[in-house]
Amino acid sequence: MGDTNARKYHLATELVYIDSEAVKDNYNAASVPIYQTATFKQQNADGSGGEYDYSRSGNPTRTAVESHIAKIMRAERAFVVSTGMTALDVILRLVKTGQEIIAGDDLYGGTNRLLTYVSQYSGVKVHNVDTTEVARVEERLDPVKTRLVLLESPTNPLIKIADIRTIADRVHKVCPSALVVVDNTMMSPYLQNTLEYGADIEYHSGTKYLSGHHDLMAGVIGCRAAQVAEQIYFVINASGSGLGPFDSWLLLRGVKTLGIRMEKQQSNAILVADFLEAQGLKVHYPGLKSNAQYELHRSLSSGPGAVLSFETGDVALSERIVEGARLWGISVSFGCVNSLISMPCKMSHASIPVEVRKQRRLPEDLIRLCVGIEHPDDLIGDLANALGKAGVELKGELRK
Numbered sequence: 001m002g003d004t005n006a007r008k009y010h011l012a013t014e015l016v017y018i019d020s021e022a023v024k025d026n027y028n029a030a031s032v033p034i035y036q037t038a039t040f041k042q043q044n045a046d047g048s049g050g051e052y053d054y055s056r057s058g059n060p061t062r063t064a065v066e067s068h069i070a071k072i073m074r075a076e077r078a079f080v081v082s083t084g085m086t087a088l089d090v091i092l093r094l095v096k097t098g099q100e101i102i103a104g105d106d107l108y109g110g111t112n113r114l115l116t117y118v119s120q121y122s123g124v125k126v127h128n129v130d131t132t133e134v135a136r137v138e139e140r141l142d143p144v145k146t147r148l149v150l151l152e153s154p155t156n157p158l159i160k161i162a163d164i165r166t167i168a169d170r171v172h173k174v175c176p177s178a179l180v181v182v183d184n185t186m187m188s189p190y191l192q193n194t195l196e197y198g199a200d201i202e203y204h205s206g207t208k209y210l211s212g213h214h215d216l217m218a219g220v221i222g223c224r225a226a227q228v229a230e231q232i233y234f235v236i237n238a239s240g241s242g243l244g245p246f247d248s249w250l251l252l253r254g255v256k257t258l259g260i261r262m263e264k265q266q267s268n269a270i271l272v273a274d275f276l277e278a279q280g281l282k283v284h285y286p287g288l289k290s291n292a293q294y295e296l297h298r299s300l301s302s303g304p305g306a307v308l309s310f311e312t313g314d315v316a317l318s319e320r321i322v323e324g325a326r327l328w329g330i331s332v333s334f335g336c337v338n339s340l341i342s343m344p345c346k347m348s349h350a351s352i353p354v355e356v357r358k359q360r361r362l363p364e365d366l367i368r369l370c371v372g373i374e375h376p377d378d379l380i381g382d383l384a385n386a387l388g389k390a391g392v393e394l395k396g397e398l399r400k
């Protein structure tokens with residue numbers, strides 16, 4: 001990893017400390033300026049002389065957020081693109097016809113949709129396996145054909161953990177030319193740094209925790225090696241998928257508060273998970289000691305995050321609970337400062353055909369909670385109210 005991106009301070013400090021060397025601004029602006037320009041004037045007739053020439057290829061505001069995020073991710077180099085799905089699309093361009101991808105079976109809905117498209121149009125075989133069992137990945141490894149191994153941990157919405165470290169190790173031993181790619185959106189770089197566990201590429205939907213306010217869309221790609229980074233840059237420049245100056249600026253502003261947001265959202269999530277478990281509901285959250293993968297998750301990350309899901313045993317009951325909540329907004333997505341509630345099978349994961357959902361044991365009654373920064377008593381009170389109205393008998397005492 002490049003020394004340039006070594007962290008000098010604790011992550012919470014690095015998040016707010018913007019290296020003023022990253023952008024040379026004539027006026028010493030305290031906030032990185034928005035270079036809202038498509039082109040840059042050159043000094044010489046042969047078109048040379050300027051650091052930037054055309055914003056598809058590079059823009060100072062984008063460079064500022066990229067170098068900041070590279071440091072946060074401990075990446076050799078990081079890139080920002082228009083959405084999280086664009087990040088995956090850029091990465092998928094490293095796969096040629098005839099090569100194979102091994103991916104999870106509890107993936108983000110949009111990831112599933114793009115992988116299906118690629119398998120239908122590009123002659124690339126995609127194996128969906130349960131990546132929470134290392135052996136399932138191993139049995140699909142082909143030293144010649146495997147190009148990408150795509151992981152999410154925790155998975156979404158079932159919140160299962162993949163042993164990223166062990167998988168990366170096995171993949172690199174058996175398939176030296178394969179790339180281990182992790183969608184780390186759910187944890188954010190604040191809680192989990194997968195490049196340190198041997199992932200070659202870590203990507204994020206910057207729409208979620210990195211920005212934190214649901215006011216922009218972005219994707220982030222961090223690379224462990226310079227050679228992979230160069231290929232990624234080539235695709236971004238060739239396809240024109242780099243993030244625009246204004247969204248780059250918004251993303252940089254959002255990243256500064258990632259630490260404080262994540263700490264609060266996570267501590268709220270722990271309280272919410274405890275409450276739901278106390279109601280006798282089946283809760284999926286790696287912060288619960290009852291979770292079979294509690295220790296594995298702890299070995300990979302510094303916290304359980306702020307997304308959890310639970311089962312009620314009845315689709316209609318789940319619908320009543322979701323509709324009965326007031327503070328919890330019914331919305332797809334997560335990572336925002338306000339709390340959200342959803343039914344993945346009807347919303348974020350509805351693009352996965354019902355038979356496939358069944359095969360992957362995705363419970364239709366599953367409710368996903370994305371916990372925000374509100375007061376935890378209000379969040380729990382609102383959930384208790386929604387549960388009670390829907391017909392769940394409440395246990396224990398609740399503070400009003």
Ligand SMILES: *Cc1c(COP(=O)(O)O)cnc(C)c1O
Nearest residue numbers: 083084085108183185205207218
């Ligand atoms: C939201 C999300 C994406 C896609 O990101 P967009 O910015 O919406 O394109 C990919 N993976 C995960 C885990 C996500 O939550």
